Amino acid sequence: MLNKLKTSAAIVAVALMAAGAQAQDRTEVRIAYDTIPPTIDPHMSTAYSTMDFAAQIFEPLVTLNADYEPELVLAESIEVSEDGKTYTITLREGITFHNGEPLTADDAVASMNRWKEKSILARGTLSDATFEKVDDLTLELKLAEAAPLTLSVIGNPMQFAGIMPQEIIENAPAQGVTEYVGTGPYEVANWDTDQEMHLAKFEDYSSVDTEPNGLAGSKNPGVDDVYMEIVTDDSTRVSGLRSGQYDIALRLPHDNADQLLNSDDLKIYAEDYAFLGMFFNKKSGPFTDIKLRQAVAAALDMNEILYGALGNEKFYSLEHSLASPNQVLWYNDAGAEYYNQDDAEKARKLIEESSYDGEELTFLVTRAYPLHFYAAVIVQQQLQEVGLNVKLAEYDWATLLEHRSDPEAWDMFASEFTFEPTPINAIFLHSRNEYAGWTDSPEVDRLIEEIRVTEDQDKALELFTEMQAELMEYTTYIRYGNYKPLHGLSAEIEGFTVSNNIILSNLSVAE
Amino acid sequence: MITYIVKRVLSLIPVLGVVAVVVFALVHLSPGDPASVILGPDASAADVDRLREELGLNQPIPQQFFLWLGNALTGDLGSSLYNGTPVTEVFLDYFRPTLSLAIFAQIIGIAVALPMGVFAALHRGKAVDGALMSFALVGISVPSFLMGLLLILFFAVFLNWLPVAGYAPLSEGLLTHLEFLLLPAISLGFIQAALITRITRSAMLEVMNNAYVKTARAKGLPRAAIVIKHTLRNAFIPILEIIGQTFTTLIAGAVVVEFVFNIPGLGQLIVNSVERRDFPVIQGTVLLVAFGYVLINLIIDLIYGIVDPRVRLDQ
Numbered sequence: 001m002l003n004k005l006k007t008s009a010a011i012v013a014v015a016l017m018a019a020g021a022q023a024q025d026r027t028e029v030r031i032a033y034d035t036i037p038p039t040i041d042p043h044m045s046t047a048y049s050t051m052d053f054a055a056q057i058f059e060p061l062v063t064l065n066a067d068y069e070p071e072l073v074l075a076e077s078i079e080v081s082e083d084g085k086t087y088t089i090t091l092r093e094g095i096t097f098h099n100g101e102p103l104t105a106d107d108a109v110a111s112m113n114r115w116k117e118k119s120i121l122a123r124g125t126l127s128d129a130t131f132e133k134v135d136d137l138t139l140e141l142k143l144a145e146a147a148p149l150t151l152s153v154i155g156n157p158m159q160f161a162g163i164m165p166q167e168i169i170e171n172a173p174a175q176g177v178t179e180y181v182g183t184g185p186y187e188v189a190n191w192d193t194d195q196e197m198h199l200a201k202f203e204d205y206s207s208v209d210t211e212p213n214g215l216a217g218s219k220n221p222g223v224d225d226v227y228m229e230i231v232t233d234d235s236t237r238v239s240g241l242r243s244g245q246y247d248i249a250l251r252l253p254h255d256n257a258d259q260l261l262n263s264d265d266l267k268i269y270a271e272d273y274a275f276l277g278m279f280f281n282k283k284s285g286p287f288t289d290i291k292l293r294q295a296v297a298a299a300l301d302m303n304e305i306l307y308g309a310l311g312n313e314k315f316y317s318l319e320h321s322l323a324s325p326n327q328v329l330w331y332n333d334a335g336a337e338y339y340n341q342d343d344a345e346k347a348r349k350l351i352e353e354s355s356y357d358g359e360e361l362t363f364l365v366t367r368a369y370p371l372h373f374y375a376a377v378i379v380q381q382q383l384q385e386v387g388l389n390v391k392l393a394e395y396d397w398a399t400l401l402e403h404r405s406d407p408e409a410w411d412m413f414a415s416e417f418t419f420e421p422t423p424i425n426a427i428f429l430h431s432r433n434e435y436a437g438w439t440d441s442p443e444v445d446r447l448i449e450e451i452r453v454t455e456d457q458d459k460a461l462e463l464f465t466e467m468q469a470e471l472m473e474y475t476t477y478i479r480y481g482n483y484k485p486l487h488g489l490s491a492e493i494e495g496f497t498v499s500n501n502i503i504l505s506n507l508s509v510a511e
Numbered sequence: 512m513i514t515y516i517v518k519r520v521l522s523l524i525p526v527l528g529v530v531a532v533v534v535f536a537l538v539h540l541s542p543g544d545p546a547s548v549i550l551g552p553d554a555s556a557a558d559v560d561r562l563r564e565e566l567g568l569n570q571p572i573p574q575q576f577f578l579w580l581g582n583a584l585t586g587d588l589g590s591s592l593y594n595g596t597p598v599t600e601v602f603l604d605y606f607r608p609t610l611s612l613a614i615f616a617q618i619i620g621i622a623v624a625l626p627m628g629v630f631a632a633l634h635r636g637k638a639v640d641g642a643l644m645s646f647a648l649v650g651i652s653v654p655s656f657l658m659g660l661l662l663i664l665f666f667a668v669f670l671n672w673l674p675v676a677g678y679a680p681l682s683e684g685l686l687t688h689l690e691f692l693l694l695p696a697i698s699l700g701f702i703q704a705a706l707i708t709r710i711t712r713s714a715m716l717e718v719m720n721n722a723y724v725k726t727a728r729a730k731g732l733p734r735a736a737i738v739i740k741h742t743l744r745n746a747f748i749p750i751l752e753i754i755g756q757t758f759t760t761l762i763a764g765a766v767v768v769e770f771v772f773n774i775p776g777l778g779q780l781i782v783n784s785v786e787r788r789d790f791p792v793i794q795g796t797v798l799l800v801a802f803g804y805v806l807i808n809l810i811i812d813l814i815y816g817i818v819d820p821r822v823r824l825d826q
Contacts, residue, residue: 045554120554194775243667402544402547
């Protein structure tokens with residue numbers, strides 16, 4: 001009997017040692033990612049999935065920290081001339097691409113010029129600007145007129161200005177680069193399209209030495225390999241996380257939160273990420289009438305909509321400001337009287353005053369984004385109650401995009417937007433962007449242009465507050481509120497954060 | 512026999528022609544285009560137009576069709592609009608997991624179904640027959656995704672014996688390969704088993720009533736010889752037919768199971784390509800799947816002749 005006990009104890013000891021050794025050796029992290037990115041080329045696409053992948057591989061000259069202030073990444077210094085029209089950008093020395101070639105001003109100029117041509121934001125704000133090489137490590141950005149927000153534009157994380165080798169830029173096919181060579185903390189070891197991206201720690205990575213802060217600061221992966229596996233089925237991501245096959249599972253159904261929180265082996269990550277809402281067609285159809293748009297704003301009960309979509313008050317907040325509460329430079333309360341009114345009587349009165357004649361209102365929505373769909377069902381019901389004949393037109397993503405570009409095909413569509421680092425750059429504001437919905441308020445356009453050239457931040461905030469009030473009255477869109485996507489993590493995972501895109505550069509596994 | 516094969520192969524041409532026209536028309540007439548998917552939700556209309564132009568999608572549809580058809584006849588099915596990989600290469604990459612899964616599921620199905628069907632037929636009307644037929648009914652009624660989710664919950668999450676999802680190619684070792692395929696193969700094989708069991712049972716019963724079986728029994732042949740040599744072999748044509756049919760559907764991609772278990776197979780390829788309107792991949796894949804479908808049917812017909820020499824193929 002004693003012998004048996006001894007043997008069992010020995011076996012347990014060996015097993016524990018093996019388990020311990022395994023825990024210490026853990027140098028890889030497996031991530032279950034929910035969407036297939038349409039491309040990995042950050043210049044090409046405005047899709048968030050593209051940024052989540054590309055941001056691990058490519059780096060810009062400057063980026064934004066958690067307070068949305070520009071910080072240097074590949075640039076060593078940026079000097080702005082007195083007239084504010086010339087930016088002299090010096091690159092950090094000794095940076096190499098994943099292919100072993102050193103980073104030079106030629107690469108930066110080629111990348112910035114391509115980005116400027118592709119990025120909607122850059123075309124809108126830097127259209128007359130030029131990037132030119134000065135010497136091997138220096139380039140110059142020349143603007144037609146001074147624009148204090150230029151670095152925020154260059155550092156914008158959406159459709160970001162990642163720097164790639166010149167020859168890759170020059171040989172890029174129409175649908176975007178297919179060779180992923182950047183300067184980031186991870187290099188692409190393998191990419192099975194639609195299946196899995198294997199990111200390996202880049203041994204020659206040259207990090208800045210400031211504290212990690214949002215997208216900025218030092219990057220020092222504590223793991224050698226990250227596997228981003230594309231798992232589109234929600235329940236499979238949840239099961240894989242629970243079984244330990246995945247260390248991180250992104251964008252899980254919010255219904256699973258309690259189940260994850262009740263497990264000692266798991267934790268969740270849920271932070272403000274984007275706003276949910278819907279846009280009106282202001283070019284054609286009944287919503288060209290501002291009264292009818294205001295009627296919709298009057299009718300809706302945002303708490304009911306968000307609770308219905310997310311099922312838990314922890315995951316949303318009732319906010320109407322264009323800026324997130326963290327964006328202290330821009331956050332304000334203007335236009336609150338138009339938000340979350342839940343006033344059926346006022347809505348009916350506005351409908352009566354409008355030219356609405358009971359015609360069918362087409363609400364475009366896709367189940368590819370379940371939250372948009374859940375919210376839309378409740379919106380439809382609330383609007384029907386005040387007498388608006390709303391029909392949900394549900395399509396797959398590609399069909400929705402096509403219909404959305406046709407002003408005759410719809411009246412409302414559901415959408416979401418992450419927080420724009422410089423809120424006036426939100427694509428749906430300026431008429432020049434011709435974003436679906438076709439906002440066309442000369443007053444909003446004028447204020448945006450004015451803010452863009454205003455040096456004094458207090459004055460800028462004042463103008464921005466005025467613009468927000470104008471926007472809420474004009475009712476270009478309806479913002480239900482801000483929401484937090486639910487990400488599930490193994491309790492051992494440390495250093496995972498999200499700031500516009502997921503940040504894996506300081507990921508580690510606790511021993 | 513050879514004339515028959517030649518005839519059948521020639522008859523493939525009009526079938527594939529119709530498939531080509533229908534798929535091309537469906538793909539190009541349905542709304543949505545790859546340029547807007549690549550450029551993302553906030554892209555401007557001008558950018559989308561420019562990329563359409565660059566990808567050659569602005570040409571008139573008949574012109575695009577004849578260009579595609581001409582290339583297809585020389586064996587070039589084009590390249591993915593999404594990453595430039597040739598369609599035949601993409602197809603083969605995704606075909607391997609599907610084929611592995613189909614074969615594995617079919618083996619499980621047959622291994623379970625044949626003995627069960629024979630056993631049920633031999634004990635017709637008894638409790639065991641009832642039990643087996645109820646099992647088959649459940650098998651047909653439970654959708655494969657539900658079966659898959661239950662298997663994942665029990666074997667992968669609760670017991671942690673097998674991976675939840677994913678796929679490992681054969682090059683990573685047979686055991687690893689099978690480890691990933693086991694649960695999906697069971698959830699697919701379960702339905703196959705249910706179908707084959709029912710057909711096996713009824714085919715067996717039909718043959719068992721024949722005079723020659725009674726004669727064999729009267730002659731005092733061993734029971735095993737009667738069942739296997741005289742009954743099962745003669746009952747095999749309908750069984751083979753159902754095996755062939757189910758196998759072809761498996762080859763065409765078990766879309767739902769592939770999604771639940773995240774297997775990069777043909778079903779997933781077709782759905783993903785449709786979602787992002789990768790026209791050449793959709794067209795090429797559907798055409799090749801149709802080709803495979805007809806080919807398997809031809810092979811099954813040829814096997815009939817081997818199993819039952821009374822079937823004269825060339826008449």
